[in-house]
Amino acid sequence: DHDAYQEISQNTKQLVIDYLACGIEPGEDVIIYPHSYVPEANQLMIPFLTLVTSAELERNPTVKEEIQSGLENGKMKTVNAGMLTYPVHQACDILFCKGNVVPVGKDQLPHIELTRTIARRFNEKFCRDAEPVFPLPDALLSKTPSILGLDGSQKMSKSRGNAVMLSATEDETAKLIRKAKTDGERHISYDPVTRPEVANLLMLISLCTNEAPEAIAERIGDGGAGMLKSTLTEALNEELRPVRARRAELEKDPAYIQSVLLEGSRRARDIAAQTLSEVRAAMNMVI
Structure with missing residues (x-):
């Protein structure tokens, strides 16, 4: 987001701290890197863009939703080309390392489908008499x-x-949850179809406690939204307490965070350079 460019570096480091605090540690099979430090992956954008149509980019439902949200809340005044081509950037991130399984939320499924389309079209066009360069990743x-x-x-x-950040304190978390939207019915029940806001809070509790959301709803019963929110506050703060403690320690060591990013960038570039070489060979662009 060019309007928030002054925060990019700090936001990147904060996200790395979140990853590390949650146990995503660099290792033989784990690389943490900033996208902008891997130019070889970004070079895949040009051939990839030739494999999709403008209509396919414009009707991507996730992109359309993000654009609508940005225009409505005033954070976006115009729709730039970067927004429309974002799913192709994501395809570069997935395919430069030949990812075959991508953990995503449901809203990202259209992006994965476009990535599969790009991989399939590249292989069909440029690898007719050779091994395919790219796998077709699954979500x-x-x-x-x-x-x-x-x-x-x-x-x-x-x-x-509308999120609770890992960097939030327990008091800040409680304040955010108190403002969470529910509905006018006092009795708490788990009904994702007709009571999505209440069901969502119940599911969040369930994710923290491993108790079924139906059982949580039955236990709260006529305790109403107040009891629902206090139960979520307690469960979420309990679940995040060790993560936040680890996070506080990591924030004291900015040199380590920088080393994770720099080493990750070096390793990612090695992988991306090899893939880019294979792409050039497949496209008969080797000189």
Whole structure:
């Protein structure tokens, strides 16, 4: 987002701290890197863009939703080409390392389908008499592939201001949850169809406690929204307490965070350079 460019570096480092605090550690099979530090992956954009039509980009439902949300909340005044081509950027991130399984939320499924389309079209066009360069990646969904934000109307997202951040304190978390949207019915029941806001909060509790949302609803019963929100606050703060403690320690070591990003960038570039060489060979662009 060029309008928030002054925060890009800090936001990147904060996200890495989140990953590390949650246990996603760099290792033989784990690389953490910033997209902009892998130019070889970005070079895949040009051939990939020739494999999709403008109509396919314009009707991507996730992109359309993001554009509508940005225009409505005033964060976006015009729709730039970067927004429309974002799914192709994502395809570059997936295919440069020949990813075959991608953990995503339900809203990202159109992006994965476009990535599969790009991989298939590249292989069909440039690898007719050779081994395909790219796999066709599959999406990996969790048991909760879509989580509503605390406002109850859209997916949970930092940019939409309806999320609980790992960096939030326990008091800040409690304050955010108190503002969460429910409905006018006092008795708590789990009904994702007719009571999506209440069901969403119940599911969040379930994710923290491993108790079925139906059982949580039955236990709260006539306790109403107040009891529902206090139960979620307690469960979420309990679940995130060790993560936040680890996060606080990591924030004291900016040199380590920088080393993770720089080493990850070096390793990612090695992989991307090899893939780019294969792409050039397949397209008969080797000199």
